[in-house]
Amino acid sequence: MDKIGRYEFLAEPFHCDYSGRLFMGHLGNHMLNAADFHSTARGFGMKYLMTIQRAWVLSRLAIEVVDMPKMYDKFTIETRVESAMKYFTNRNFKVVGDDGRVKAWGRSVWAMIDTETRHPEDIYAIDNGAINNWIVKEYDCPIEKCGRVAVSDGVQLIKKIDTTYSDVDINGHINSVKYIEHVLDLWSIDWYKQHKLKRFEIAYVAEAHQGDKLSFYREQLGELEYYVRIVRSDGTETCRSKVVFEEIEIEN
Amino acid sequence: MDKIGRYEFLAEPFHCDYSGRLFMGHLGNHMLNAADFHSTARGFGMKYLMTIQRAWVLSRLAIEVVDMPKMYDKFTIETRVESAMKYFTNRNFKVVGDDGRVKAWGRSVWAMIDTETRHPEDIYAIDNGAINNWIVKEYDCPIEKCGRVAVSDGVQLIKKIDTTYSDVDINGHINSVKYIEHVLDLWSIDWYKQHKLKRFEIAYVAEAHQGDKLSFYREQLGELEYYVRIVRSDGTETCRSKVVFEEIEIEN
Numbered sequence: 001m002d003k004i005g006r007y008e009f010l011a012e013p014f015h016c017d018y019s020g021r022l023f024m025g026h027l028g029n030h031m032l033n034a035a036d037f038h039s040t041a042r043g044f045g046m047k048y049l050m051t052i053q054r055a056w057v058l059s060r061l062a063i064e065v066v067d068m069p070k071m072y073d074k075f076t077i078e079t080r081v082e083s084a085m086k087y088f089t090n091r092n093f094k095v096v097g098d099d100g101r102v103k104a105w106g107r108s109v110w111a112m113i114d115t116e117t118r119h120p121e122d123i124y125a126i127d128n129g130a131i132n133n134w135i136v137k138e139y140d141c142p143i144e145k146c147g148r149v150a151v152s153d154g155v156q157l158i159k160k161i162d163t164t165y166s167d168v169d170i171n172g173h174i175n176s177v178k179y180i181e182h183v184l185d186l187w188s189i190d191w192y193k194q195h196k197l198k199r200f201e202i203a204y205v206a207e208a209h210q211g212d213k214l215s216f217y218r219e220q221l222g223e224l225e226y227y228v229r230i231v232r233s234d235g236t237e238t239c240r241s242k243v244v245f246e247e248i249e250i251e252n
Numbered sequence: 253m254d255k256i257g258r259y260e261f262l263a264e265p266f267h268c269d270y271s272g273r274l275f276m277g278h279l280g281n282h283m284l285n286a287a288d289f290h291s292t293a294r295g296f297g298m299k300y301l302m303t304i305q306r307a308w309v310l311s312r313l314a315i316e317v318v319d320m321p322k323m324y325d326k327f328t329i330e331t332r333v334e335s336a337m338k339y340f341t342n343r344n345f346k347v348v349g350d351d352g353r354v355k356a357w358g359r360s361v362w363a364m365i366d367t368e369t370r371h372p373e374d375i376y377a378i379d380n381g382a383i384n385n386w387i388v389k390e391y392d393c394p395i396e397k398c399g400r401v402a403v404s405d406g407v408q409l410i411k412k413i414d415t416t417y418s419d420v421d422i423n424g425h426i427n428s429v430k431y432i433e434h435v436l437d438l439w440s441i442d443w444y445k446q447h448k449l450k451r452f453e454i455a456y457v458a459e460a461h462q463g464d465k466l467s468f469y470r471e472q473l474g475e476l477e478y479y480v481r482i483v484r485s486d487g488t489e490t491c492r493s494k495v496v497f498e499e500i501e502i503e504n
Contacts, residue, residue, distance in 0.1 A: 012281070012285055013284075013285075013288065013298070013421075013422070014281050014284060014285075014421065014427055014428065014429045015281075016421070016422055017417065017418070017420065017421075017422075018417075018420045018421065018422060018424055018462065019422070020422040023418060025418065029264070029266050029267075032265075032266060033264055033265075033266075036265065046265070047324065071422060072299065164437035165269065165270075165436060165437050165439060165440065165441050165444055166269070166275060166277065166433045166436065166437050168269065168270045168441060169265075169266065169268070169269075169270065170265070170268055170269070170270060170271070170272040170323060172270055175266055176266065177266045181418045184417060184418065185416035185417050185418050187417060188417065189417050189420060189462045189463075192417055210270065210441045211441075
């Protein structure tokens with residue numbers, strides 16, 4: 001079996017924004033699905049891990065957009081494991097359009113946990129370090145790694161939301177994809193009419209649960225660069241995100 | 253070509269709720285995709301209609317759940333045109349699991365509009381009434397038609413939300429699938445732990461736009477039957493919905 005997995009997706013109409021481009025949250029969802037299909041086909045997917053009381057937990061996700069797929073565009077997501085350490089593995093993504101052009105790049109970091117204790121577990125302990133068989137080092141991924149964002153005192157509370165039924169996943173946690181949607185909803189459509197997303201990055205720090213109120217703090221880091229911090233009801237930080245826009249060139 | 257279209261879908265992990273069952277909004281989205289694939293393959297899809305200044309507009313959708321697909325379940329959505337009149341067409345759906353069992357049924361009503369005037373247009377004017385070639389009368393759909401829900405004075409305002417970037421579709425309208433999500437978010441997870449959705453019905457009455465505040469009014473019609481009315485900022489009703497639950501039998 002090929003070490004790299006390739007999966008086809010469609011930019012569905014109701015998954016596209018006011019401009020007819022795929023929402024970033026849905027692109028992220030497709031990447032997470034590609035990761036799942038890839039690992040399942042190679043014997044280390046979620047379904048198998050559940051049988052041995054283990055699970056993959058997404059720790060970080062970074063996506064850079066070259067040309068976001070448009071409504072009805074077909075595209076392929078390629079994914080491979082770039083490296084694995086005892087407690088973390090790096091997985092990359094390449095989104096390629098039907099025309100062969102790259103539409104986006106992605107990087108992700110995953111931990112493996114014991115589903116009972118919720119503690120990190122040794123990835124190499126699975127099937128005698130079988131993950132090593134799937135590592136592909138020679139592969140292009142020209143975007144920056146998920147970085148650490150330093151928190152300053154400049155963050156300001158700009159929104160509070162109640163979490164609802166549709167925010168919660170099977171673990172009783174706020175759905176990783178919904179966080180992406182909530183972060184990007186901090187900007188208005190008028191903003192998106194003048195700015196497009198260039199890079200979106202999120203680090204999942206601690207889980208929020210049903211019933212938590214989420215507070216969104218935002219700080220401007222550069223001209224079109226923002227830092228967003230999400231804090232749950234008890235004051236614990238759940239996510240931090242960095243969002244980089246670029247101005248849309250108006251065609252005459 | 254077969255008059256009935258059949259399309260395969262997967263209950264993706266991030267599309268499932270706290271109980272590991274597919275969210276109703278995502279099932280609705282899959283049905284609308286099936287409708288789109290079916291009509292496109294048969295020459296009366298959105299992409300073709302756009303070239304002649306026409307578009308399908310979803311007027312009503314009703315879904316009854318038999319056994320909502322679980323995470324990672326594959327299922328097929330069958331769809332056919334049941335009937336067509338000058339201004340409306342009825343399209344039905346049958347959701348079938350990998351095991352051959354019916355998981356859900358759906359009914360929908362669509363109008364065709366002129367995309368410039370936004371007025372209803374004669375469906376039979378398209379390609380000399382070609383829609384008639386695709387009508388399948390002999391086909392099971394054992395659920396009630398989309399009904400008219402009488403509004404009483406018993407409705408109470410229970411929630412107001414600001415619409416955001418992720419609520420808005422390419423037409424600048426609130427996304428039909430997002431309405432389903434917002435309506436079902438009126439109930440808490442604690443409610444869903446004791447009640448499952450049996451029937452969901454929505455009528456799209458008028459469009460809401462970016463920036464509109466949506467007010468949700470609710471009235472209890474029967475023991476487990478609710479009416480929900482959504483009103484936009486200027487007081488115009490945008491949607492009305494009927495939601496029927498059933499108690500979850502607790503297994504000992």
